[in-house]
Amino acid sequence: MAGSEADIDEDVKQILDAARYDIGKFCIEECNAYCCRKGYLVLTPEQMELTLQGREDEFFEKGFLKTLSDGNYSLYMGDKDYPCPSLKDNMCSIHKDPKRSDTCKAFPISIEDNTIYVSKRCLAGNANILYPYIARLVKKGFVLPKD
Ligand code: SF4
Numbered sequence: 720m721a722g723s724e725a726d727i728d729e730d731v732k733q734i735l736d737a738a739r740y741d742i743g744k745f746c747i748e749e750c751n752a753y754c755c756r757k758g759y760l761v762l763t764p765e766q767m768e769l770t771l772q773g774r775e776d777e778f779f780e781k782g783f784l785k786t787l788s789d790g791n792y793s794l795y796m797g798d799k800d801y802p803c804p805s806l807k808d809n810m811c812s813i814h815k816d817p818k819r820s821d822t823c824k825a826f827p828i829s830i831e832d833n834t835i836y837v838s839k840r841c842l843a844g845n846a847n848i849l850y851p852y853i854a855r856l857v858k859k860g861f862v863l864p865k866d
């Protein structure tokens with residue numbers, strides 16, 4: 720997953736942002752925020768505090784939050800009763816916060832070097848809903864991975 724998009728041209732960023740924004744209805748109504756219910760997030764201390772919303776102790780006790788050797792944190796989202804603590808009504812309650820995890824900001828479509836990556840975990844990607852945005856990126860010279 721791409722981290723920073725600092726080096727990407729503004730028009731390409733706009734295509735990526737539009738893709739992420741335009742699948743919002745599908746995310747909420749069809750997918751039920753799968754990516755916020757399954758998987759792991761690596762978080763810096765600041766991101767952890769923002770994302771856990773005061774539930775650090777509870778998540779530590781359950782074993783769903785762990786401290787990593789580099790001082791960051793690993794948040795496990797897999798238990799049906801413990802999705803990401805920032806998920807409210809199938810929406811990310813910290814979506815507009817610039818301190819949100821870079822992984823979340825870049826999901827599910829990102830550019831690294833000249834290549835377009837769409838997460839294989841994303842139902843919108845698997846349903847080809849992102850195709851119009853991918854086509855615009857391909858027109859600009861970006862390529863899809865070969866596999
Ligand atoms: S997995 Fe894809 S479609 Fe589902 S909520 Fe996440 S970004 Fe949206």
Ligand code: SF4
Nearest residue numbers: 755803805806811823
């Ligand atoms: S921070 Fe937001 S986008 Fe990221 S996993 Fe949690 S609810 Fe989903």
